[in-house]
Amino acid sequence: MLRVTANSETCAVSSLCVYRLPGVFDQDEDGLVVVLDETPDGELHEEVRRAARGCPTKSIRVTED
Numbered sequence: 304m305l306r307v308t309a310n311s312e313t314c315a316v317s318s319l320c321v322y323r324l325p326g327v328f329d330q331d332e333d334g335l336v337v338v339l340d341e342t343p344d345g346e347l348h349e350e351v352r353r354a355a356r357g358c359p360t361k362s363i364r365v366t367e368d
Contacts, residue, residue: 304368305348307355311335313362320354320363327351328363336362 307327309320316334320327327347329337343351355363 304342305345305351306366306368307338307341307343307351308364308366309336309338310362310364311337313360315360315362317359319357319359323354323357324350328354 309328311331314335316330318330318334320336321330324343324347327338327340327343329339331337352365355361355365
């Protein structure tokens with residue numbers, strides 16, 4: 304299973320993750336990353352990995368069991 308977490312303390316508010324996967328990521332009132340779906344469906348796994356690689360501050364973490 305793929306699990307997504309994000310560190311809002313290091314988020315740079317670039318919004319790239321939200322634009323890429325609005326069903327998985329969102330932003331709080333300060334614009335910081337919020338994970339909406341910590342265990343997204345299999346068809347989203349590659350896009351989630353791409354979002355994590357594309358995060359300028361590496362605030363998104365993907366782990367797999």
